[in-house]
Amino acid sequence: MFDSFVALLKRDLLLAMRRRSDIFTVLFFFIIVVSIFPLGISFEQAVLQKIAPGVVWVAALLASTLALERIFANDYADGTLEQMLLTPQPLWVLVFAKTLAHWLLTGLPLVLIAPLAGLQYHLSASTIGTMMLVLLIGTPILSMVGAIGAALTLGLRGGGILISLLVLPLYVPVLVYGSGAIEAAMQGDVSLQPYYLLLSAFLLLALVFTPWATAASLRISVE
């Protein structure tokens, strides 16, 4: 079971290494969205600091939905998904491997590039630290919840947009508490622990339920 988990994870990372453009499009999308807000609104430090948490999180949400379609669509098109359904291990193990690979390739780069966005918005070092931490907890939730949407819309025409419509409303709690945490960090005198705890609770909930839900959706879609 663990062996096939590793094999699938390795395969997905290897595939991404062969087609690096897929990783960079998501990353550049994030950077560009974050960068055009100051151009459209204002360069004033106070204004930028005020909108920073929301802008960073919304950009992260959009960037993450951008890549969702690819989680299963390619495997579906070339028949490897069928082969995954016909393996002795439970499907959620393989789903989890694919989602983890997706997060490593889209979520983790966002976390690592976030300080750049923080500098553009004049955020202090400690706020940037908080931002990276909440993104680190939050982006896996985005990948896991998004995987359900990707599995449900598999093989449909215009699936890409449909995923966004399905999944973005489900991202709202992560957005609210994620940007709330960054805002609280900027104020300085508010405890951040509740935000971390709530986001971690979402993460655990997603860890338990989404692989199972995604596996069920995949079975429906492939039929």
Next chain:
Amino acid sequence: MWLEGRNGSGKTTLLRALCGLFLPDSGSIQWQGEDTKKVADIFYRRLLYLGHQNALKLDLNPVENLQTLSRLAGHIVSEEQVDGALTRLGLAGYEETPVRKMSQGQQRRVALSRLLISDAPLWILDEPFVALDIAAVELLQSILVKHVEQGGMVILTTHQPLPLAEEKMVRLSLDRYV
């Protein structure tokens, strides 16, 4: 078992239902007297399904493709085994070539190499002869015959004649059910 029928008579659907990729409205599919859904882990360990699609990743080379697929199927194969299977199917020297750069027939050969490295007794093959040249057709026929003679089972759809003894083979035509 040789499944026959006109285009659209439901051959592929029946094969997919046998594999559990398609849920039939009624009836059950059993493996050694047990419903395949209940003993899925045992059933899928014994099953090798090859559909219309080759299930190959175009950016990976044949060795990587075959190793991943067999690991997913629950058994680990050595590089020598994979090389041996590829050589047998006339793909020696292509081990490092991305599947994307191969022709249709060569890609099909890579997919068929799985038959040689798998130890599954039940093969379900959907049109395995498509895109193969004459030499490969003969080779695949001999692989199928050998598998059956060793006690394995093959369920396939094809329009090619099979050089198997009548008593070893069941022919089922779907035409009269349509």
